[in-house]
Amino acid sequence: MEFFLDEKKISGFNESTFIKNCASDTLIMDLSENMIVDSIFLCNEKTEFLFKKNKLFIPIHHFTNNYFNVKIFYNGSPKIAKNPPWKGGFVYERDNSNMHWVGVACQNDGASLWWPTIDDVSDEPDSLSVEMVVIEPYFLVSNGRLDSIVQLNNSRRKFCWSVSNPINNYNVTFNIANYVHFSDSLKTTYGKLDLDYYVLPSNLNKAKNHFSQVKPMLSFFETKFGPFPFYEDGYKLVETSYLGMEHQSCISYGNQYKNGYLGLHPENIDFDFIIIHETAHEWWGNSLSMINHKDMWIHESFATYAEALYVEEFYGYQEMLNYLNYQKVKIKNKQPIISSNHKTTDIYYKGTWVLHTLRSVLNNDRTWFSILLNLQLEFKHKIVTTNDITKYIENLSGLNLESFFFQYLFNSDLPVFDYFFDENEDGMQLHYRWTSSDDDFSMPLLVTVYESNFNWIYPTKDWKSTPVYIKPDKFKVAENLFLLETNLIK
Numbered sequence: 154m155e156f157f158l159d160e161k162k163i164s165g166f167n168e169s170t171f172i173k174n175c176a177s178d179t180l181i182m183d184l185s186e187n188m189i190v191d192s193i194f195l196c197n198e199k200t201e202f203l204f205k206k207n208k209l210f211i212p213i214h215h216f217t218n219n220y221f222n223v224k225i226f227y228n229g230s231p232k233i234a235k236n237p238p239w240k241g242g243f244v245y246e247r248d249n250s251n252m253h254w255v256g257v258a259c260q261n262d263g264a265s266l267w268w269p270t271i272d273d274v275s276d277e278p279d280s281l282s283v284e285m286v287v288i289e290p291y292f293l294v295s296n297g298r299l300d301s302i303v304q305l306n307n308s309r310r311k312f313c314w315s316v317s318n319p320i321n322n323y324n325v326t327f328n329i330a331n332y333v334h335f336s337d338s339l340k341t342t343y344g345k346l347d348l349d350y351y352v353l354p355s356n357l358n359k360a361k362n363h364f365s366q367v368k369p370m371l372s373f374f375e376t377k378f379g380p381f382p383f384y385e386d387g388y389k390l391v392e393t394s395y396l397g398m399e400h401q402s403c404i405s406y407g408n409q410y411k412n413g414y415l416g417l418h419p420e421n422i423d424f425d426f427i428i429i430h431e432t433a434h435e436w437w438g439n440s441l442s443m444i445n446h447k448d449m450w451i452h453e454s455f456a457t458y459a460e461a462l463y464v465e466e467f468y469g470y471q472e473m474l475n476y477l478n479y480q481k482v483k484i485k486n487k488q489p490i491i492s493s494n495h496k497t498t499d500i501y502y503k504g505t506w507v508l509h510t511l512r513s514v515l516n517n518d519r520t521w522f523s524i525l526l527n528l529q530l531e532f533k534h535k536i537v538t539t540n541d542i543t544k545y546i547e548n549l550s551g552l553n554l555e556s557f558f559f560q561y562l563f564n565s566d567l568p569v570f571d572y573f574f575d576e577n578e579d580g581m582q583l584h585y586r587w588t589s590s591d592d593d594f595s596m597p598l599l600v601t602v603y604e605s606n607f608n609w610i611y612p613t614k615d616w617k618s619t620p621v622y623i624k625p626d627k628f629k630v631a632e633n634l635f636l637l638e639t640n641l642i643k
């Protein structure tokens with residue numbers, strides 16, 4: 154593919170190899186209809202096609218081979234992003250020397266806004282080669298390894314990158330700028346991980362200092378989530394004009410070398426949110442990937458929770474609780490986490506609290522961290538359903554968590570802890586129950602039965618009672634550890 158930066162145009166081809174494992178007559182691929190398709194070749198033979206309503210219909214009925222390849226020549230001006238990375242498209246910016254600075258973000262819109270593909274996250278190509286041409290002096294960074302740079306006529310250069318692992322199509326990306334490059338490596342128990350950084354020239358020194366948090370972060374994530382999932386492709390941060398995106402082995406970094414989220418962050422936390430969050434996606438999202446957009450909590454809840462674990466590791470347990478409480482205020486409870494149309498950020502912030510609550514319910518960190526690690530090992534480079542994840546957690550924990558996941562993932566409201574006190578001849582009594590969307594919901598809970606001591610109680614939908622040795626106004630529910638609503642009945 155060649156980029157014409159001034160004209161905001163691209164021209165080139167995409168070649169895909171498919172396995173024909175069903176008796177389908179037609180291959181249907183996605184491509185934005187504002188692009189122009191010149192011609193299509195099926196195993197090197199020009200073929201008829203129909204291009205209608207963002208779909209390419211390519212007849213394959215005459216084709217008997219198990220493998221076939223499709224080469225699609227196309228060109229045009231891909232849609233320009235309105236608010237990247239959320240409202241995606243091509244991102245055309247200039248650096249402070251007025252040089253082009255171009256990229257793409259298309260997770261929500263689909264990769265077909267710029268290349269012919271099948272916009273369905275339930276399948277991924279097993280590998281990928283990218284050959285992209287741009288005029289000098291621009292440097293083009295894509296996913297995976299840079300195999301070669303080929304000098305072409307008229308001061309053009311072809312950048313050849315290759316990815317040797319499965320990749321979501323929305324993770325396929327390019328970045329064009331007057332980039333400067335520096336590199337490093339991390340020696341781990343699994344080998345040598347190459348680290349490459351591409352930044353604007355004016356930010357080189359800043360980046361060298363700021364990106365020093367990458368190595369301890371990667372080492373920590375490997376202890377919790379297992380080996381970095383893409384050693385063959387390496388780890389990269391590439392400076393972008395938009396905030397960030399977890400582009401596989403080519404993370405878009407646009408946090409402007411600030412701490413927290415663009416300099417806004419809870420007190421005492423001096424890490425860069427984008428580096429931590431997007432890197433966590435290499436495990437949660439890029440290696441272990443959702444089968445459907447409604448299951449996106451699998452990517453975002455775990456990546457957001459990884460931030461909290463990072464805080465626990467580098468700043469301590471209490472700071473982790475503070476960080477989680479900073480995330481908690483963003484929870485909306487307006488729609489279930491499992492949804493075909495995510496209107497709030499609950500897949501991030503409520504999701505991280507569902508995981509934090511689950512850790513409290515398990516009450517055994519060895520089990521909890523072994524679940525996180527084993528999820529990664531079991532589902533490395535695999536596409537999973539929500540059910541795959543929840544059943545796997547149930548199996549490893551040995552607990553029946555059906556009502557837990559049903560309540561927190563498939564309902565919008567929180568379970569309500571109803572309680573009141575009365576006094577009889579045996580002293581002060583606490584009466585309590587759960588009210589929730591799921592009649593079967595039961596979750597153990599920590600409350601103060603004795604002065605300043607938290608003890609377990611086991612509420613269900615039916616009223617229960619227990620003696621308490623504390624004045625009602627001193628009574629506390631461990632709301633730092635559980636996501637719930639409390640309702641004191643008076």
Ligand SMILES: [Zn+2]
Pocket residue numbers: 430434452453456
């Ligand atoms: Zn994310």
